[in-house]
Amino acid sequence: MKFYMPNWEDRVDPEFDFTNDSYSESHEISPYENDYYAHQIYKKKQPYDGILFSLSNFQTKLKIKYDEQNQPMIRNKKNIRDYLKIQKYSRLKVMGDCGAFSYVAHHNPPPFYSVHHVAEMYHEFKFDFGVSPDHIAVGFIRFKEEGKKKYVKLSTKERERRRMLTVQNSEEFINLVKEKHYSFKAIGVAQGYSPKSYIESVISLVSQGYEYLALGGLVQYSNLELLKILHKVTPYMEGKKLHLFGVMRPGHITNFEKLGVTSFDSASYFRKAWLRSGQNYLSQEGVWYSAIRVPFSWNKNLIKNANDSNISLQDLENLETQAYDSLLRYSDGKLGIDTALSSVIEYDKLLMRNSENIENIKVKYRKTLEHKPWENCECEICQEHGIDVMIFRGTNRNKRRGYHNTWVFKNKMMSSI
Numbered sequence: 001m002k003f004y005m006p007n008w009e010d011r012v013d014p015e016f017d018f019t020n021d022s023y024s025e026s027h028e029i030s031p032y033e034n035d036y037y038a039h040q041i042y043k044k045k046q047p048y049d050g051i052l053f054s055l056s057n058f059q060t061k062l063k064i065k066y067d068e069q070n071q072p073m074i075r076n077k078k079n080i081r082d083y084l085k086i087q088k089y090s091r092l093k094v095m096g097d098c099g100a101f102s103y104v105a106h107h108n109p110p111p112f113y114s115v116h117h118v119a120e121m122y123h124e125f126k127f128d129f130g131v132s133p134d135h136i137a138v139g140f141i142r143f144k145e146e147g148k149k150k151y152v153k154l155s156t157k158e159r160e161r162r163r164m165l166t167v168q169n170s171e172e173f174i175n176l177v178k179e180k181h182y183s184f185k186a187i188g189v190a191q192g193y194s195p196k197s198y199i200e201s202v203i204s205l206v207s208q209g210y211e212y213l214a215l216g217g218l219v220q221y222s223n224l225e226l227l228k229i230l231h232k233v234t235p236y237m238e239g240k241k242l243h244l245f246g247v248m249r250p251g252h253i254t255n256f257e258k259l260g261v262t263s264f265d266s267a268s269y270f271r272k273a274w275l276r277s278g279q280n281y282l283s284q285e286g287v288w289y290s291a292i293r294v295p296f297s298w299n300k301n302l303i304k305n306a307n308d309s310n311i312s313l314q315d316l317e318n319l320e321t322q323a324y325d326s327l328l329r330y331s332d333g334k335l336g337i338d339t340a341l342s343s344v345i346e347y348d349k350l351l352m353r354n355s356e357n358i359e360n361i362k363v364k365y366r367k368t369l370e371h372k373p374w375e376n377c378e379c380e381i382c383q384e385h386g387i388d389v390m391i392f393r394g395t396n397r398n399k400r401r402g403y404h405n406t407w408v409f410k411n412k413m414m415s416s417i
């Protein structure tokens, strides 16, 4: 089973100064050239088997430029592997897709995602795998019209139209890839809105000649529904490879594998590093821990709350320094857990979170500090940065914690299944 990490332009400064919270000079000169992807940090074991790069990145974050020979480039790189800074002999693969969620609210995919243009981009940028252009057959769409949020349920007829559009695209796509002798391997994506409609898509893709298929639009389904769809479709694709888009169901990986799934992608463990309270850091034993919040004292909400509590800016900065230093000293064995915890909590109180009471937070933080899971982690990030990985503070700590989670998932969770 291969695990792909979706690319969202996440990088960290390898020379970030944690003591002074400052970026390196070379980051200041050129963040992209200087900063590292997760696969550049991990030298011994990679945190994933490949990267899923959506062409929708070219419509939002990255702009394609053309050289004198009319060759497309991203940040002066003509090859996606060079752009992602993948080493020459690395086994990491790059899979391209359209990122169909970015245009899900459109009636049809924008012209940028035409079969010809998509196939040409996979070819020009030398992707290893290229997924046929699709349109997701979702149950409803959300969009803004004249400044107002709209929520529209899609009829079965419309969902079927989207599914059929995807099937037609996949046929045109594989024919084009064969005709032009493009070197990337074509993956045909099946969209659907019920087990039956997925079966129909899969049958079409197999008859079109695909050896590698993918199921899209699955995020909306529960584990049970997902397994049901897989049970129904896999008998029609014996001997073919199968990718699941955007699905991370850790408890069901073995089931997926038995049902013929050969790869999937998800950024969920990466994002948990800063999204969910209580599940920010995954230990090698598979236990989740809360990261400890020490936000920057220049945070606007914090300043407002401090002001409301008659705390001066200087005192606020002192509380921040005290909280951070006490964590470092605790980790070095120079301070007791109760003192460290009370410094953190005193500062944390100013965050005034409505969702969680301070006693709950205290319990979670105590567990993190008592267990010190970063000390037992053999990944390069924990080895090098220690407790800083566990501190919820700024992108360089938070993303590193996300990289760690991904590494643990790939090298501990997946390998133990």
Ligand SMILES: [Zn+2]
Residues within 6 Å of the ligand: 377, 378, 379, 380, 381, 382, 383, 404
């Ligand atoms: Zn680690």
